[in-house]
Amino acid sequence: MSNIIEIKGVSKHFGDDQALHNINLNIKNGEFLTLLGPSGCGKTTLLRILSGFETANSGTILLSGKDVTDIPPEERHVNLVFQNYALFPHMTVFENVAFGLRCKHTPLIEINERVNNMLNMVKLNKFAIRKPHQLSGGQQQRVAIARAVINEPIVLLLDEPLSALDYHLRRNMQIELKDLQRRLGITFVFVTHDQEEALSMSDRVAVMHAGCIDQLGTPRDVYEEPCNVRVAKFIGQANIFDTKIVHTTQKTIQVEIEGEIFTLKNSDEFAVDENVHIVIRPEDIEVWGKTEIKDTTGMLPGIVEQVIYKGSTVDLIVRLHSGRSVSATQFFNEDDENLEYDLHEKVWVKWMPGWEVTLRHMDTE
Amino acid sequence: MKNSIIKSSYATLVYLLLYTPIAVIIIFSFNNATFSSLWHGFTWHWYKVLFHDHEILTVVLHSLTIGVLASTTAVIIGTLAAVSLFRYQFNGKQLLHGLLFILIISPDIIMGISLLILYNAINIPLGFWSLLLAHITFCIPFVAVTVYSRVTTLNKHIFEAARDLGANDFTIFGKIVIPLLLPAIIAGWLLSFTLSLDDVIISYFVSGPGYEILPLKIFSMVRLGVKPEVNALCTIMLGVTLIIVLLSQSVLLNNKKR
Amino acid sequence: MLAFKRFSIGTIWTWLCVFALLPLILVILTSFLTSDINHLVKFPATFANYGQLFNDAYLRILLQSIYLAASCTLICLIIGYPFAFIIARNKSRFRPLLLLLVIIPFWTSSLIRTYAIMAILKTKGILNSALLAMGIIHHPLHILYSYTAVLIGTSYDLLPFMILPLFANIEKLDSTYIDAARDLGASKIRTFIKIIIPLTLSGIISGSILVFLPAMTMFFIPILLGGAKNLLLGNLIENQFLTANNWPMGAAISIFVTLLMCSMIFLYWKSKNKSLTE
Numbered sequence: 050m051s052n053i054i055e056i057k058g059v060s061k062h063f064g065d066d067q068a069l070h071n072i073n074l075n076i077k078n079g080e081f082l083t084l085l086g087p088s089g090c091g092k093t094t095l096l097r098i099l100s101g102f103e104t105a106n107s108g109t110i111l112l113s114g115k116d117v118t119d120i121p122p123e124e125r126h127v128n129l130v131f132q133n134y135a136l137f138p139h140m141t142v143f144e145n146v147a148f149g150l151r152c153k154h155t156p157l158i159e160i161n162e163r164v165n166n167m168l169n170m171v172k173l174n175k176f177a178i179r180k181p182h183q184l185s186g187g188q189q190q191r192v193a194i195a196r197a198v199i200n201e202p203i204v205l206l207l208d209e210p211l212s213a214l215d216y217h218l219r220r221n222m223q224i225e226l227k228d229l230q231r232r233l234g235i236t237f238v239f240v241t242h243d244q245e246e247a248l249s250m251s252d253r254v255a256v257m258h259a260g261c262i263d264q265l266g267t268p269r270d271v272y273e274e275p276c277n278v279r280v281a282k283f284i285g286q287a288n289i290f291d292t293k294i295v296h297t298t299q300k301t302i303q304v305e306i307e308g309e310i311f312t313l314k315n316s317d318e319f320a321v322d323e324n325v326h327i328v329i330r331p332e333d334i335e336v337w338g339k340t341e342i343k344d345t346t347g348m349l350p351g352i353v354e355q356v357i358y359k360g361s362t363v364d365l366i367v368r369l370h371s372g373r374s375v376s377a378t379q380f381f382n383e384d385d386e387n388l389e390y391d392l393h394e395k396v397w398v399k400w401m402p403g404w405e406v407t408l409r410h411m412d413t414e
Numbered sequence: 415m416k417n418s419i420i421k422s423s424y425a426t427l428v429y430l431l432l433y434t435p436i437a438v439i440i441i442f443s444f445n446n447a448t449f450s451s452l453w454h455g456f457t458w459h460w461y462k463v464l465f466h467d468h469e470i471l472t473v474v475l476h477s478l479t480i481g482v483l484a485s486t487t488a489v490i491i492g493t494l495a496a497v498s499l500f501r502y503q504f505n506g507k508q509l510l511h512g513l514l515f516i517l518i519i520s521p522d523i524i525m526g527i528s529l530l531i532l533y534n535a536i537n538i539p540l541g542f543w544s545l546l547l548a549h550i551t552f553c554i555p556f557v558a559v560t561v562y563s564r565v566t567t568l569n570k571h572i573f574e575a576a577r578d579l580g581a582n583d584f585t586i587f588g589k590i591v592i593p594l595l596l597p598a599i600i601a602g603w604l605l606s607f608t609l610s611l612d613d614v615i616i617s618y619f620v621s622g623p624g625y626e627i628l629p630l631k632i633f634s635m636v637r638l639g640v641k642p643e644v645n646a647l648c649t650i651m652l653g654v655t656l657i658i659v660l661l662s663q664s665v666l667l668n669n670k671k672r
Numbered sequence: 673m674l675a676f677k678r679f680s681i682g683t684i685w686t687w688l689c690v691f692a693l694l695p696l697i698l699v700i701l702t703s704f705l706t707s708d709i710n711h712l713v714k715f716p717a718t719f720a721n722y723g724q725l726f727n728d729a730y731l732r733i734l735l736q737s738i739y740l741a742a743s744c745t746l747i748c749l750i751i752g753y754p755f756a757f758i759i760a761r762n763k764s765r766f767r768p769l770l771l772l773l774v775i776i777p778f779w780t781s782s783l784i785r786t787y788a789i790m791a792i793l794k795t796k797g798i799l800n801s802a803l804l805a806m807g808i809i810h811h812p813l814h815i816l817y818s819y820t821a822v823l824i825g826t827s828y829d830l831l832p833f834m835i836l837p838l839f840a841n842i843e844k845l846d847s848t849y850i851d852a853a854r855d856l857g858a859s860k861i862r863t864f865i866k867i868i869i870p871l872t873l874s875g876i877i878s879g880s881i882l883v884f885l886p887a888m889t890m891f892f893i894p895i896l897l898g899g900a901k902n903l904l905l906g907n908l909i910e911n912q913f914l915t916a917n918n919w920p921m922g923a924a925i926s927i928f929v930t931l932l933m934c935s936m937i938f939l940y941w942k943s944k945n946k947s948l949t950e
Binding site: 422424432433435436439442491497498502504506510513521522524525529530531532548554605611614615618633636639640644648651655656658663667 | 677684693699752758783788791794831881906922923929
Binding site for chain 1: 853854857858859866867871
């Protein structure tokens with residue numbers, strides 16, 4: 050796949066606020082890329098630079114090989130779906146969708162045909178003569194997408210388009226959006242602060258923090274192999290033990306956690322005395338009742354502090370001897386229906402060696 | 415960059431347009447000449463002439479009396495109207511809204527002649543009372559609108575909370591509504607006072623020879639042409655208006671910050 | 673509990689009924705009566721007053737008033753709209769000051785502002801002195817006591833009444849609509865005509881109401897600036913009531929003005945409903 054957008058060394062500041070630091074990012078043709086990060090991380094600024102509403106202070110943007118850094122939004126072949134849709138309240142659904150074509154002086158007959166096709170595609174053909182305020186949130190959302198997509202943009206930019214919807218509608222729209230992207234074959238650049246949304250929809254995710262891209266990779270990469278502890282904390286839940294390496298070999302490292310020595314895999318040429326974070330996802334932690342096992346090597350003792358029933362899983366908060374707690378997600382499965390835990394029950398916790406992620410301390414720490 | 419220069423020069427031009435004529439009056443009220451449009455040196459003379467003119471002083475006193483009485487009454491009725499519109503459901507609520515709106519935008523001359531016909535029909539002689547009642551009437555909607563825009567920012571549950579704690583409506587009005595709305599009430603009073611002090615058209619129809627007020631006095635002076643003592647009188651009026659605007663804006667602004 | 677509610681609603685309704693509704697009804701009644709030298713009005717009831725509105729003399733003043741008021745509204749709109757737009761979109765720390773500078777003339781007496789225009793326009797006034805001094809003209813212009821003077825004065829007096837409603841409306845305009853239009857490829861002119869104007873239409877109409885109606889009824893402006901030659905509806909009404917003592921005729925003209933107002937309010941109300949966002 051070729052690059053449809055190349056972002057080269059883009060920086061942006063508003064007064065003294067540095068919004069983006071030297072961003073380099075290539076977006077491939079036809080992919081669904083998500084810019085993920087907490088509010089204020091610069092993801093919306095980057096999107097507005099791509100759409101042309103903001104100008105970068107330095108760096109260049111290439112759109113299918115052409116330099117568009119100084120091209121205004123009305124002349125760029127990208128379209129933006131706004132956070133609150135920005136549907137024109139005085140126009141009908143049809144007029145909203147037709148607006149872009151009218152700006153290009155498309156012949157009337159063609160406008161009619163294309164708008165009707167587009168409304169069919171988003172299942173809104175019955176609502177063509179309604180005004181935006183007569184539609185539900187999900188319908189407005191679809192009009193906003195139709196209004197942008199009908200211009201056949203090279204890239205569709207979406208600025209937190211699902212944030213105004215309630216939970217169920219959100220889940221449905223995620224599926225619909227992903228489906229629409231596949232059918233249209235257009236590149237989507239999606240901005241969100243919701244990591245679950247990012248993981249479930251994207252081909253690749255760029256995790257942003259304070260104007261920089263921390264990690265760029267597939268959803269699986271960023272979840273299973275976070276590049277630093279910040280990404281590990283932001284995406285999904287994580288139990289993080291801070292410790293020091295006491296011994297290394299080429300293939301293994303030894304660390305002390307809660308007074309126990311653990312031998313883990315040496316994933317990144319670690320050296321003795323290095324400070325590291327050991328990250329373990331809750332679903333990788335096993336919890337055993339006292340009576341269930343005899344051999345407790347490589348296990349940590351603890352007390353069940355909270356049991357949170359979640360339908361398909363049970364989340365446990367276990368307090369270890371040192372006083373810190375770990376969270377563990379237990380799945381119901383047919384072989385083991387014994388998922389009854391009592392409060393204050395004494396248990397042993399362990400994880401499969403090698404499923405942990407060992408991370409160096411970051412420069413800022 | 416070029417764009418912003420065009421914008422600010424256009425805005426400056428309009429401001430100049432708005433303020434130049436006023437500035438001219440102020441400057442020439444200090445000009446030491448009777449008819450000239452050239453500068454002949456600074457003088458307080460025209461102000462001294464004004465302050466020795468007993469007729470003008472009487473007229474000013476009349477205007478102040480009407481202004482204070484009318485705005486105070488209008489503030490009471492207007493505040494009651496605004497609070498009722500916000501708190502209560504009652505028949506004709508929409509009509510009341512509409513009526514207040516229409517009173518604000520309807521041309522003064524319509525109110526002037528209709529009150530003239532009313533006074534004639536129910537035998538109220540033109541003079542102090544006819545003026546006062548007219549001024550109260552045209553001030554009420556302005557107070558109601560000013561106070562209403564503030565009252566809508568209040569949480570309706572405040573009233574319920576007060577009732578829950580045992581307050582009756584009169585207590586609620588005195589202890590909760592008035593203190594919370596005070597900035598808007600003051601602003602409404604100041605606006606009414608200015609309106610009353612400046613009104614020419616309505617007063618023109620409902621005043622009698624026995625009770626002359628300032629705006630009408632200025633009108634009859636202005637009809638005779640541009641004169642330095644009129645410049646001085648207008649300058650004083652402009653000064654009073656400026657002080658009132660600044661007062662009312664600072665009252666409203668301070669409250670917004672809090 | 674009900675006592676207070678009754679008291680406040682009763683007070684406001686009584687006042688408005690006696691001093692607003694009742695007078696209006698009396699005006700309507702008067703407009704259908706015949707004028708009388710001794711008692712001002714008398715029976716029989718008649719439509720004659722309304723018929724007279726279309727007499728040549730009245731019709732001329734009527735058309736002239738509408739023409740002047742329309743010109744004045746247009747002038748205020750053309751000067752005021754870009755200005756209100758610039759001020760409302762200004763996000764600098766001077767914004768409150770900029771707004772205050774518009775509010776001050778809004779509160780200032782129109783009579784005094786008309787007088788100021790008199791001082792500027794008179795033959796030996798500032799304008800002529802300045803133009804003569806700069807050598808642009810060689811003989812003073814006689815603008816005062818002309819139609820032009822009335823138009824200038826009316827526009828100057830009413831400009832703040834156009835700017836403030838526009839400001840309030842443009843301030844509320846969400847700038848993402850403008851961004852969205854640009855994103856869809858609209859030029860600046862297209863964005864202005866198709867998006868900005870329709871979304872601020874209710875501001876345009878309310879500003880126009882506040883300019884158009886006073887423009888033809890503020891009778892002191894033609895008296896002070898137009899001499900006796902350029903009379904408008906306001907002067908006609910004033911004259912019928914205070915000089916000619918033909919109250920029914922004056923009332924009929926007033927009703928005509930009121931109807932004009934009602935139709936403008938109707939337009940405003942429609943435009944407001946049309947641009948409803950929620």
